[in-house]
Amino acid sequence: MFVDSHCHLADEAFLADLPDVAARAREAGVGQAVCILSADTPEEHAQVAAVQTAWPGVIFATAVHPHRAGAYADRVGDAVSAVRDTAMRVGARLLGEMGLDYHYDFAPRTVQQEVFAAQITLAVELDLPVAIHTREAAGDTFRILEEAGAGRVRGVMHCFTGTALEARRALDLGFYLSIPGIVTFPKAGALRDVVAGLPLERILVETDSPYLAPVPHRGKRNEPAFLSETVRQVATLHALPVEVMAGQIQANFDRLLGAPRVDTPSKPVF
Ligand SMILES: [Zn+2]
Ligand SMILES: [Zn+2]
Structure with missing residues (x-):
């Protein structure tokens, strides 16, 4: 079975056909998926019940995305409250995606950094792993993670497309690297070289659907069923x-998530 470590099933792109998307994922052997839920997007919250019904095995993660950090200048505490409340309500097993995006710069960088650092502190307090979004911001991202302390904060670099040096820094922090469908793109030779050199016990894969469909689905809406193309590519790179x-x-x-939290409903024991 495959596990999609990062997708956006509550996104409006899946509003119309969520049960079909979930059915195709199961047919393709994708048994589990992490649904990233934007902590401060009511339209996504409204989809939670539909996601759970369509795919009961879905695991939720929630955070304030760096694109949305600008709303929290001078009130970072409100971002933390939104994440904490949402995480409790949906039983989140990770906090994410959070981080820094200097490619789009939708929010001032200093505010992005404050909102990111505050969410890291919350993750340490709640003892939850984090899913990190970083784009053209590796230096500040690693500085904030390193300031939080290796071993105290644990998690995954989502949509990893970085250099061997960036991979090394993430590995030194104890982080996992989640490889997206980009690894199947013809021009992604440099990424394939980095992935081929990663330790097997730190590799995850993701679709980041509805974005970034892998070859041969490139250009279409991505969905968890397409994850197998990425697993196949990573397996080939490791000759497995x-x-x-x-x-x-x-x-x-399973190691990233750790033991199930005590408040997770358990199956009846006979
Ligand atoms: Zn992202
Ligand atoms: Zn994402």
């Missing part, structure tokens, strides 16, 4: 059978 790579990724994912 797909099933072996998938089993390794599942074990990595």
